[in-house]
Amino acid sequence: MRWGTYFAVLSAVLSVGLALGVSMPLVSLRLEGWGYGSFAIGVMASMPAIGVLAGAGLASRLAARFGTPGLMRLCLWGGALSIALLALLPSYAVWLLLRLWIGMVLTIVFILGESWINQLVVEQWRGRLVALYGSSYALSQLCGPLLLGALGTDHDYGFWTGAGLLVVSPLLLLGRTGAPSTESCRVTFVDLGRFCRRLPVIAWAIALFAAFEAMILTLLPVYCLQQGFSAEVALYMVSTVVVGDALLQLPIGALADRMSRRTLFFGCALALMLSSLAIPLLIDTQGIWPLWVIFGASAGGLFTLSLVLIGERYRDDALVRANAHVAQLWGIGCLIGPVLAGAGSQWVSGHALPLLMALGAFGLVLLARRPQALELPA
Template structure:
């Protein structure tokens, strides 16, 4: 196994998490200070999801032209430029366009990077290696709100920090090779309906976690502010959610190499359902701290286990194509989640965020217990 390449690819993708962890809450807080309502902020949070859907369609064709490594580097640099322009062009409508561009570029990096990581992982270590990547990504997002809390949201320093991080992510990929073989049609996104039909629980888990991540970084700070928390404490509570995601992914990955992965998958869904329902009741009590840890850990566990279950079923072109479908589902979750939560928070209930997460978790639990929830055989069992 190419350990140097594994850690370099992880570092490149993790740089995105840290950059987004700083800039996404900053965008929401800046819009809040400009007087925009929850729905307008939700639209801004959902805009990159359109870019995700577009990126899933073009990743394979672009990779076949430029090569995986060069394409990932180019997309990271283009994203860095777009984040810098957020600081230079403070306009709601221009920010919508820039966030769309960022969504396209970073989706290409995620599709190719996660395929690369899963391809490198040996089967007996797959759970821990994918979980290590997930932990690093979650820690990067955790550090983002903490860094923003230290430097403050009143200046553009957070945008410039994100720009530098994305440039650094591009540099660590210099000279790396060994990515999955990609042709022009591998990551075209064709066959999404069949993917969802064959692996419905995995498809819904990806969509649900995408909605969770978009809402946690953009709307959870606003939810907490409007529930009476100070800005510093609200950002700290957001970080606690990501601590739960980061701290428990390695234990989940370790368990995934030793117990039934599908049973562990279902257990994460049940914990997410219960923690989401409890949040409005315990928000102003000391129990909110461990509750938010479980909330983050269970949601992150769904995505980590989804990647593990995909990686044990697909290789090369099929693996890249499956990750393109993951990106499409991610885009759908990022688009629908913030829009529904923003609208629900403004016009229905202030607790729309945890209640919608509970509804999504209930849907996952129902799908995960279906007999045909994991009908695609393991790659090792296929001819």
């Protein structure tokens, strides 16, 4: 196994997590300071999802043309430019377009990076190495809000830090090999429909985790502010959720190599549902801090297990296309989740965010209970 390449690809993807973690909450807090409501912030949070859908359809075709390493470098630099322009052009309308572009180019990085990692790892280590990817990415997002808290939200330092990371990280991919081969084809929504019919539980879990991640980085700071916490405490709460996601992925990955993945998957879905329901009850108590950890860990476990199940079956172009479907589902989750939570928070209930997650997890629990729910058909 090419360990150097594994860690180089991992580091490049981690730079994306850190860049998004330091810039996305700043966007939401800046809009809150400008007087925008939860719905407008939710619309802003959903814009990258449209870019995700566009990027997912183009990833395989562009990778066949430029090569996986070359295309990843171009997209990382494109993301750096977009984040820099957030600082230079402080306008709601312009930010909508920039967030769309960020979603498109960085989605291609995720598709190719996850495919490259899943192609490299050996089967007996798949659960742990894919979990290390998920855990490290979550840690990079954790460091983002913490770094933003240290830099402060009154200036644009968060944007410039994110842009700088994405300028440097493509250099790590120079000379790396072992990337999956791809064919020039476009992944359509018809293909996505077939994927969802074949793997409905995995499809639901990926979309749900995408909604979770989009809402945590964008709407959770606003939710915490609305519950009476300061901006600093709100950022620490976001970081605590990501701590849970990060720290428990490696144990989950190790368990995935040793026990029934269906049982583990069902347990994560149930834990996500129960922890989501408990958030409104414990938000004003010290119990909210360990609850944030469980909330993040259970959601992250679902995504890690989904990638493990996909990686054990697909290779080369089929693996890239499967991860393109993951990105499409990610885009759908990111698009629907923040808009529904933002609208619900403004017009239905101040606790719409955790209640929406509980509802999605309940649907996943029902799907995962079916016999052979996680078996992959030929």
